[in-house]
Amino acid sequence: MLKIFVGFVLFAALAMFVILKGGSSLDMSGEKHGDEAVHAPAEAASVAASDASAAK
């Protein structure tokens, strides 16, 4: 159990690092269905998407 606990703490630390680094560009709201899967709203788009379209 101790090993699992230590593993979880390390995992949690890594996860928080990722979330802190990712900021608002990460979308944690889960799978998109229906129209939102086909026409994703602009605000849900990651920074990556907007950057790429700007670059084109």
Add this chain to the structure above:
Amino acid sequence: MATLDVDRPMSAEEKKVIFASSLGTVFEWYDFYLYGSLAAIIAKQFFSGLDEGSAFIFALLAFAAGFIVRPFGAIFFGRLGDMIGRKYTFLVTILIMGLSTFIVGILPNYASIGVAAPVILICLRLLQGLALGGEYGGAATYVAEHAPHGKRGAYTSWIQTTATLGLFLSLMVILGTRTAIGEAAFAEWGWRVPFIVSIALLAVSVYIRLSMNESPAFQKMKAEGKTSKAPLTESFGQWKNLKIVILALVGLTAGQAVVWYSGQFYALFFLTQALKVDGATANILVAVSLLIGTPFFIVFGSLSDKIGRKPIIMLGCLLAVLTYFPVFEALTKAANPDLYAAQQKNKVVVTADLAECSFQFNPTGTVKFTSSCDIAKQVLASSSVSYENAIGAAGAPATIKIGETEIASYTSKGLPADEAKAKAADFKKAVADALKDAGYPAKADPAKVDQVKITIILTYLVILVTMVYGPIAAMLVEMFPTRIRYTSMSLPYHIGNGWFGGLLPTTAFAIVAQTGNMYNGLWYPIIIAGMTFVIGMLFVKETKDVDIYAHD
């Protein structure tokens, strides 16, 4: 087979069983969150070239892939699992899921192969949906049938922790890839990496699952020639069992699903969309609460072995019913006190011809609400404004009154796209300006966001999730006999979670827009959880002491 020595530690074989089974559900969540995080990019890569009519059909198919097919997968793979065995069935489901995810990663986009790209993508999504329908029931049944009597709650609760693992794993892979190759390259081709990486998860999963033995209960049943020849008929064609399936749905999984969705997703939606907290802060606070809450899956799973599954699940539903309104109101005070003050201080009234107002339930996202009443309510609901409804003259356009300012809404039906867009922008600006004058903040003020209080509230919501979700796998398994267990437990789980839970966001929005109160969306989870509490308390029997092999 089950043993009675509940005090012995978990054996190496049992640990392997739990690990192998949980990997499949990690896949499920990994995939679930990938499609969320990368939705904008996927839409751009696969759907951007479609005309409006085709996009409409694909939207319906995407909706079907997400919601409709999972219960069919539960029936299809459940039947297989009860006929040919748990091991081979959930080997097939993980292969379908893993390979479909991988193929998305190498699938040419719309620019390369035209309409074939979205068609293949949707086919892969449908396949994934089917496989998902069979995966959870297999994992839960397999683990439970390896667990000693008296420890099924503890053992199966490990599967329930995988939602958090899958979420963070997907975020790690996405962010790792973006950081390594840069944003532009990620949007161009790097988004494929997280999908391709899934092949590694698949390889590990298949390797471990191949080395596992069939469930001892199923092996014994097969050796004795007692396996079901027609699991579907036995499960759903005989009232004796069908009534338990229905009870499992309305008395357990429906309530569990809405409490789960409320804690896991609606809270985040409420923070960012209703309370206008910036995305980065909301993500951090939700992530912290998820990490704090995750161990409670094990706590409540283990506790259910001692005090029973039913009291814990029912208490979770009851607490949700009793506390959602005050808890979400407290969330507003903690996250956006200016909004709370503005809501208390200012009266907003929508005056409209009732014939013009729809109940804006739009699960597929394909219906366009174009009347002046619907447009007015949409704008107010998305601005988190609580408003009163007044009846207007027949045929007159709806108006919004904010303080002393009155703004006339408009009908967009029949307007050319450009004109509709311009009118929408003008109307939104007029409403936004009036709201600003009335003290409604456009965003939550970061200096006033009470992060500690929000984290406590979110953690409470996650703990409710762990109460209803931690013991549910064990309870579902114990409700049905071995010969039809896989089929019978999978269907109520996926209808509950896919349909009752999955429809929460869109139903909640429709209620908010209809009634004019941003908290009224909570009536949906409250009513469903309340129904589950009442039916569960009256008709669902405690199962922790059930001998799951008694009828084998």
